[in-house]
Amino acid sequence: MAQQNQKTYANTLFAPLLSSNLAGNYQRGIAEGLWNILYRATLIAKKYKDKLISIGMKATLHIEGQPKGNHPITYVIYHVPFEESENKAIGSFDVPSIDHSKIKHLELIKWTIQAIQEQSPNAEVVLCTDKNFGSQLNNQDISLIYPNVERNRPMYYRAKTYNTIIQKKWIKNVVVFLDSDAIVLKDLADLPKKLNFNVGVTSRFAPNLMPVNEGVIIANAQSQDCIKFFAHYMGTYETIKDDSFIKAITKNDLMRWRGGQLSLNAICEGIKFVDFRDSLGGLKILPCNIYNYAVRDKGEVNTLKDNRKVYVAHIKGKAKY
Amino acid sequence: MCGIAGLISTTETFPKGLEPEKIIRRMIEKIRHRGPEAVRIKEYNNQKCWLANARLRVSDERDIADQPYESKNKRIKLVFNGEIYNSSYLEKILKKTDWVPKSQSDTERLVEIIDAVGIESLHSIDGMFAFCAFNERNKHLYIARDRFGQKPLYYVSGNGIFAFASELSALLELSPWIPMNVSLDSTSQYFSLRYVPAPHTAINPIRKLEPGQYAVITPKGDVSLDRFFSPSKTGTLCSNDLNRSTTEIIHKNPEAAFDLLLSQSVEQTVPQDAAIIVSGGVDSTLVAAYTVELDKKMGVTSSNRRSYTIQLEHQSSDESEWAKFLTGKWGWNHELITLTDRQLINSYLRISERLDEPLGDRSLLPSWSLAQAIQPHNRVAIGGDGGDELFIGYERYLAIAKYLSHHGDKINWAEFYWKHGLPVGDWNGIQAANKRFGINPMSSFLEQMRILQAEYSDSPLEFLQILDLINYLPGSVLTKADRSSMDWGLETRSPLLNSRIAVAALSLKPKHLIKNGNMKIVLRNLLENKVGKIPNQGPKQGFGAAIRSGSELEMFLKDNIQSKLKQLIDSNPDSYIIQWISKFVKGSNKWSQNSIFSLSIWIDWLLRLQKEYPTIKI
Numbered sequence: 049m050a051q052q053n054q055k056t057y058a059n060t061l062f063a064p065l066l067s068s069n070l071a072g073n074y075q076r077g078i079a080e081g082l083w084n085i086l087y088r089a090t091l092i093a094k095k096y097k098d099k100l101i102s103i104g105m106k107a108t109l110h111i112e113g114q115p116k117g118n119h120p121i122t123y124v125i126y127h128v129p130f131e132e133s134e135n136k137a138i139g140s141f142d143v144p145s146i147d148h149s150k151i152k153h154l155e156l157i158k159w160t161i162q163a164i165q166e167q168s169p170n171a172e173v174v175l176c177t178d179k180n181f182g183s184q185l186n187n188q189d190i191s192l193i194y195p196n197v198e199r200n201r202p203m204y205y206r207a208k209t210y211n212t213i214i215q216k217k218w219i220k221n222v223v224v225f226l227d228s229d230a231i232v233l234k235d236l237a238d239l240p241k242k243l244n245f246n247v248g249v250t251s252r253f254a255p256n257l258m259p260v261n262e263g264v265i266i267a268n269a270q271s272q273d274c275i276k277f278f279a280h281y282m283g284t285y286e287t288i289k290d291d292s293f294i295k296a297i298t299k300n301d302l303m304r305w306r307g308g309q310l311s312l313n314a315i316c317e318g319i320k321f322v323d324f325r326d327s328l329g330g331l332k333i334l335p336c337n338i339y340n341y342a343v344r345d346k347g348e349v350n351t352l353k354d355n356r357k358v359y360v361a362h363i364k365g366k367a368k369y
Numbered sequence: 370m371c372g373i374a375g376l377i378s379t380t381e382t383f384p385k386g387l388e389p390e391k392i393i394r395r396m397i398e399k400i401r402h403r404g405p406e407a408v409r410i411k412e413y414n415n416q417k418c419w420l421a422n423a424r425l426r427v428s429d430e431r432d433i434a435d436q437p438y439e440s441k442n443k444r445i446k447l448v449f450n451g452e453i454y455n456s457s458y459l460e461k462i463l464k465k466t467d468w469v470p471k472s473q474s475d476t477e478r479l480v481e482i483i484d485a486v487g488i489e490s491l492h493s494i495d496g497m498f499a500f501c502a503f504n505e506r507n508k509h510l511y512i513a514r515d516r517f518g519q520k521p522l523y524y525v526s527g528n529g530i531f532a533f534a535s536e537l538s539a540l541l542e543l544s545p546w547i548p549m550n551v552s553l554d555s556t557s558q559y560f561s562l563r564y565v566p567a568p569h570t571a572i573n574p575i576r577k578l579e580p581g582q583y584a585v586i587t588p589k590g591d592v593s594l595d596r597f598f599s600p601s602k603t604g605t606l607c608s609n610d611l612n613r614s615t616t617e618i619i620h621k622n623p624e625a626a627f628d629l630l631l632s633q634s635v636e637q638t639v640p641q642d643a644a645i646i647v648s649g650g651v652d653s654t655l656v657a658a659y660t661v662e663l664d665k666k667m668g669v670t671s672s673n674r675r676s677y678t679i680q681l682e683h684q685s686s687d688e689s690e691w692a693k694f695l696t697g698k699w700g701w702n703h704e705l706i707t708l709t710d711r712q713l714i715n716s717y718l719r720i721s722e723r724l725d726e727p728l729g730d731r732s733l734l735p736s737w738s739l740a741q742a743i744q745p746h747n748r749v750a751i752g753g754d755g756g757d758e759l760f761i762g763y764e765r766y767l768a769i770a771k772y773l774s775h776h777g778d779k780i781n782w783a784e785f786y787w788k789h790g791l792p793v794g795d796w797n798g799i800q801a802a803n804k805r806f807g808i809n810p811m812s813s814f815l816e817q818m819r820i821l822q823a824e825y826s827d828s829p830l831e832f833l834q835i836l837d838l839i840n841y842l843p844g845s846v847l848t849k850a851d852r853s854s855m856d857w858g859l860e861t862r863s864p865l866l867n868s869r870i871a872v873a874a875l876s877l878k879p880k881h882l883i884k885n886g887n888m889k890i891v892l893r894n895l896l897e898n899k900v901g902k903i904p905n906q907g908p909k910q911g912f913g914a915a916i917r918s919g920s921e922l923e924m925f926l927k928d929n930i931q932s933k934l935k936q937l938i939d940s941n942p943d944s945y946i947i948q949w950i951s952k953f954v955k956g957s958n959k960w961s962q963n964s965i966f967s968l969s970i971w972i973d974w975l976l977r978l979q980k981e982y983p984t985i986k987i
């Protein structure tokens with residue numbers, strides 16, 4: 049019996065310590081698929097960089113309204129709901145399916161806005177949405193803008209909306225592009241100065257995920273680094289969305305899902321795993337566990353808030369229920 | 370353990386005048402000391418890809434295990450330096466397919482797992498390694514380096530060539546075809562850190578892989594770098610629920626967890642005929658104590674186990690006495706080597722003739738002498754490298770962490786640590802020389818470390834630990850261990866740098882590791898369980914004290930600098946590098962033992978380079 053206990057203990061201990069092979073820690077099919085598409089996208093982004101930047105600078109869309117843009121920091125959130133009748137499933141090989149009916153988007157976004165206003169009272173909060181959803185948030189003291197988008201292609205139009213805001217130079221100071229389910233726990237306004245960057249993205253290491261996450265992007269909005277970064281990001285997206293090799297692996301519409309994060313990872317020149325040492329010039333790679341922490345459930349947000357270490361808590365997937 | 374090299378044409382043919390067979394032979398001969406027992410060269414892809422290996426036959430001594438090694442289906446060709454510790458685990462996976470082993474070598478398991486899983490297999494490989502795998506099907510080349518940088522890997526590309534090698538010196542053979550120059554930035558960084566930090570090297574455009582990094586090289590020569598591991602106190606283990614529960618298990622009873630992990634690691638790492646280096650400090654003695662248990666389990670006769678302790682003539686003998694006492698109790702065949710200044714000078718003369726890249730770590734001298742003593746009797750030696758970094762063992766951490774905690778964001782922690790915790794050259798002298806040439810090579814490096822500082826803002830001790838794990842450990846400690854042992858064709862292994870131990874150790878908090886002023890408390894407790902109370906030995910001495918003030922060795926080094934610096938300046942007064950050095954020397958007020966040793970090594974290296982490779986611009 050003692051021997052059996054020792055064996056169980058050893059198995060529990062050994063398996064996860066070599067981020068490898070057992071117990072769902074590493075899923076080969078997903079990891080390989082991601083590696084292949086990231087490798088392809090990175091090659092494209094690197095090889096045609098100048099051309100892609102030029103494409104990206106012109107890849108903007110019409111937006112009704114515009115931010116005030118003169119606050120010390122501006123948080124930009126994108127949420128244009130799917131049509132009610134539309135199937136909301138993501139359908140990408142690397143994303144587990146979730147029950148969308150269990151997610152209360154309006155409540156989540158209100159929480160996101162409230163958290164920003166609490167932590168960063170001098171900030172402008174900009175919500176990119178449609179008029180119907182926006183009308184439900186009229187009393188939140190935020191700026192509402194309405195990009196002209198296709199609702200069933202959220203990732204493509206989100207990236208294009210971000211790029212439009214940057215290329216039109218609507219924001220003068222620091223901008224944070226934030227997922228609608230990312231809760232700000234500490235003000236981010238001083239970060240670019242403190243860590244000397246013009247663009248900061250967050251990365252994590254988990255074998256089944258892309259390293260750089262789109263959920264939090266911090267930038268000095270009018271810096272050349274930022275303008276070129278977003279142009280490169282969008283230019284890459286415009287190019288890879290029709291790439292047959294990538295589409296053959298993802299088997300889905302890259303304008304609907306996956307294309308934005310893939311483009312972002314490609315321009316950060318990491319195939320599977322980047323960290324702070326991969327920062328290039330004005331672009332800094334920041335650790336997710338401080339600047340974009342994925343919580344297990346909503347309750348964990350309060351624990352993190354009390355600890356005062358994490359800047360942004362990200363409520364992903366089933367944690368949103 | 371081996372030396373590896375490769376030469377690949379990324380255009381239709383190699384550049385004019387480059388005879389690949391001749392050059393690859395010269396490359397591998399340059400590093401033959403790493404593996405003197407078998408040199409093999411093979412060509413693939415219509416003579417566009419040449420791989421070479423100089424082998425130290427450790428795992429399966431037969432020639433069927435020599436490299437380059439092909440996968441069963443001939444798709445993957447591999448040259449590999451190091452040791453795969455979990456090759457029996459890989460074998461279990463492979464046996465689920467129709468694979469039948471031909472040899473007992475870890476190389477065969479490695480090549481087959483790469484063939485079966487691809488480069489993603491790096492996540493499941495544990496060991497110390499640097500390898501190159503050529504995929505015959507898509508003509509891609511993969512090069513990779515282990516998680517903590519125990520084995521080196523250099524590479525260069527240009528003029529239609531991609532090449533790699535275990536040591537920088539092999540790649541210098543390509544200088545007639547790829548323009549090379551001594552890097553001014555790296556020179557300045559060397560005098561700040563005592564090593565040139567990866568990915569840079571002393572020679573442009575040669576690069577070295579960082580620990581835990583790999584690269585994919587396309588047939589056209591595009592190089593894509595990526596990582597498979599990065600040490601972290603928060604990210605590595607805590608990214609999902611499964612790992613969080615593992616952390617909880619470790620925290621609940623660290624001694625039980627590490628007892629199991631160490632037993633497993635020693636079993637995987639320590640062969641029956643390996644020598645054990647027992648310094649008398651906690652780390653190496655602990656590894657030795659676990660080896661005693663392993664020997665009992667495996668029925669190894671204790672008198673067959675050789676062990677070594679090295680001490681400097683002028684150092685206190687507390688630690689070596691304890692090592693002698695314990696090894697005597699265990700019945701081992703123990704040798705105490707006492708080094709005099711004269712022996713250290715002799716070591717210096719040999720090392721300075723052979724070192725491929727400057728390394729200003731003074732303990733290079735005794736480490737080299739130790740390898741010299743072990744090599745006639747053993748092919749493998751076991752030590753305790755990595756313990757101080759993984760388990761917070763350096764006493765300097767405490768005082769520095771206290772200071773950093775007090776000053777918070779106002780200072781750059783890495784800069785402060787490197788200036789005051791691990792000082793090398795006089796920073797005033799370095800700054801004066803940098804200013805003269807309008808360079809500041811440490812600035813972007815220090816800026817990156819600011820991100821690390823922000824991540825560990827509430828725990829300067831953990832910041833220092835990670836900082837050393839990614840810089841000092843691979844740059845200085847492990848490079849010293851590799852070069853000093855491989856110069857004698859001796860393989861050194863550290864069971865403490867087993868990947869599972871390392872990741873588990875990173876999950877520990879300072880409260881688990883420091884109690885009542887004692888550091889590495891988990892390891893100390895484990896050791897006391899095995900051998901009884903650890904005697905009070907006073908401050909740790911290490912080999913760093915090799916150069917005494919006023920000693921024969923110090924006089925030798927000063928004399929060496931004086932005569933050769935003048936020779937260097939006279940030989941090439943227009944060189945920016947030599948002007949930088951001249952300015953640095955003039956601007957330096959303090960000459961520590963570190964700065965004397967670093968400068969002397971650097972001058973000898975540059976003079977040798979000038980003589981052997983006149984095409985390299987200085």
